Amino acid sequence: MECRREGEHVLVKLSDGEDLFPSLERVATEQGIDSGSVLWGIGMVRDFEIGFFGPNGYEKAAFADRHELLALHGSVAMRAEPRLHLHVAVGRPDHGVVGGHLFRAKAAVVNEIHLVRFDGIRMNRAFNPGTGLRELVLE
Numbered sequence: 359m360e361c362r363r364e365g366e367h368v369l370v371k372l373s374d375g376e377d378l379f380p381s382l383e384r385v386a387t388e389q390g391i392d393s394g395s396v397l398w399g400i401g402m403v404r405d406f407e408i409g410f411f412g413p414n415g416y417e418k419a420a421f422a423d424r425h426e427l428l429a430l431h432g433s434v435a436m437r438a439e440p441r442l443h444l445h446v447a448v449g450r451p452d453h454g455v456v457g458g459h460l461f462r463a464k465a466a467v468v469n470e471i472h473l474v475r476f477d478g479i480r481m482n483r484a485f486n487p488g489t490g491l492r493e494l495v496l497e
Contacts, residue, residue: 361385366394368473372465378403379462382434382471383441391473392436393481396444399430399471406463408446408456415490416459424466425450429457433494434473438483440492 359381360371368389372381386394404424409416426449433443447457480497 359385361389363389366475366477368475370469370471370473372401372469372471374465374467376465376469377462378406378460378465378469379442381465382473383436385473386434386436386441389473389475391434391475393479394434394473394475396430396432396434396442397472397474399427399446399469401427401469402466403427403446403448403463403469404466406446406448407461408448408458409461410458411491416461418461419456419458421448421456425456427469428455430460430471432460433481435481435483435494438481438492438495440483443483443494 362369370385402424407420409418428449429447432445444460446460447455449455482495483492484495486493
């Protein structure tokens with residue numbers, strides 16, 4: 359993993375086989391990103407799991423083979439659980455696209471990811487019994 363910072367922006371490069379979530383949490387900790395956003399991510403992923411939030415919770419699907427990482431974005435709230443709330447769109451070899459809430463992933467070949475740090479916004483999460491989700495709380 360490599361990362362570089364300019365102001366509030368951090369660019370991250372993950373290499374083949376690196377776990378996306380632990381890597382981004384490590385970067386957030388090392389770069390002082392307590393609250394922030396994943397603005398974009400491109401590359402390839404493998405061994406990933408996505409979900410669609412339905413009436414009975416998340417309907418999950420796991421994929422072992424590699425897919426093009428077409429879009430990655432979400433929120434970073436390091437004082438909350440989950441710390442990262444990420445959504446993804448991935449391209450299949452037949453040029454079809456699947457996507458949803460990202461639960462886990464490994465970089466395949468390479469990932470390029472852009473994070474930004476918020477200085478005046480503090481983010482946390484709280485359980486909302488109405489939705490059944492740990493929702494974002496802006497402090």
